Amino acid sequence: MRFSFSDEQEEFRLVLRRFLAGKSPTTEVRRQMATEQGFDREAWRKLNQEMGLTAVHIPETYGGQGFGDVELGIVMEEAGRALVCAPLLASVLAATAILHGANEEQKRRLLPAIATGDKIATFAFTEANGRWDAGGVAMTATPAGGKFRLDGTKSFVLDGCAADLIVVAARKPGTNGDDGLSLFAVPSDAKELERKPLQVLDPTRKLARLTFNGVEAELIGEEGKAAAAFARTLTLATVYLASEMVGGAERLREDALAYAKMRMQFGRPIAAFQSMKHKQADMLVEVELAKSAAYYAAAAAAEGDDDLPALASLAKAAASDAYMQTAIHAIQIHGGIGFTFDNDTHLWFKRAKASEVFLGDAHHHRELMMRHWNV
Template identity: 60%
Template sequence: MSDLIIVLAKVNDNSGSQRLALFSVDSTATGLTKNLLNSTDQTRKLAKLMFTDVEATCISSEDDVTEAMQKTFLKSCIGLSNEMVGGAERLREDTLEYVKMRMQFGRSIASFQVTKHKATDMLADVELAKSAAYYAAAAFDDGESDIAATASIAKASASEAYMQTAINAVQMHGGIGFTWDNDTHLWFKEQKVQKYF
């Protein structure tokens, strides 16, 4: 777990109405309870945090919370898109290496037409998603006005590419792709979780 936790919370202002504020909380603070959650994706730990009279430092002004949260969401969306593209690309590369060495009927399964079609689909999916994810990152850096739509397109494209690549990878690996002797199922589980973030 990180050393510092950023928390979005409702607070009462001087007029008695509620507003949103951002707080930083030390991860070792008294009153903070952490319960690890089970997750399909074993590469990423998830936890439920409970705050009971925890000391926190307000790190936002009254006016900038919504904008800060929107920027954070967009950065996360773009970052996750690029992470998903990286996962899909690695999975595609590992799968291609596997099908080159796996022999069936006296020849490599990479020589079969159906394998070539799936490999081509994987390449097209990954490259299209990569273009969208890279463009979204560059557009964010350049301050593009329609970054919300660009980030959403990147996330949708990366999610679809990762899912299709994972499905094809499991099929191309055959039975070994479902076992603990091979990492393919871990990539598949990771994409299942990431598409919901």
């Protein structure tokens, strides 16, 4: 694969970067992260009307823009760079699960409202065991009068308290692994659904625990046939998260470099010191390598590459290491002020740490990558 962005894609990136810089300055990020939901619903709807962020990868048939994974990767990268406080990743994951698991009628009914931002959606699949695969799904789905009743708990659900529509992974009682796995749609006002916000390290991204006590749900697609859609959704989610992470890492690197050029010590900028040059060079190499891995994975997703699961894991592992290490360097470069709440560096540091473990850390993804290639 020989990859480079087209002129149209580069122009799209520039427009999006300017737009998000105006809509998501750090003052707005701080204001939104202090709220219960973590974002402004009307501002989110307007953001989608003006830029169509969640609609990028949704086909035009279902009210989307009909672009691909490369363009969505650009959106996620720029959102990570601006640290956008919005249910973007949550809605993207829910839309992806519906695209790969639902029937035609359900796609036409559920996706348009997600594409316009009128309905916030999320994908609930992780449970208290903390596993990121189908084998970790223990929630049961029992047939009940043409629908199903869900029993169990989902943890670490992105924007789970704010979502209007919840796509849930559950299984037929008595099954395990990929067997009997299904996807379900649950409205936020469903009876016997309890939603509780979790205490999080990263206040710019809200998580929730959802408890289902016989909650009535609509089956998405075919019963017990969701294993492939589930796996595909998690693979793509890994690619999208890696793209978001490299955007944040690049922003941290640029801000740290700008501060080093401005900060004077012993009559000259600290950027002139040899040790600082080494640190800046290390950050540049790590971030550029992670960006290359993320771009390659997004292109592989767009082309349907058979090695996508391994490439997605490679991108996530590289992005996790680069983002976290860059955040550490950025804190150190800023000196004592970098540890204070008033300095903005900690906002990206917390996002780096939270993203490092979400969907599996670097060790987990290197293991998946080696398994795929039988190393």
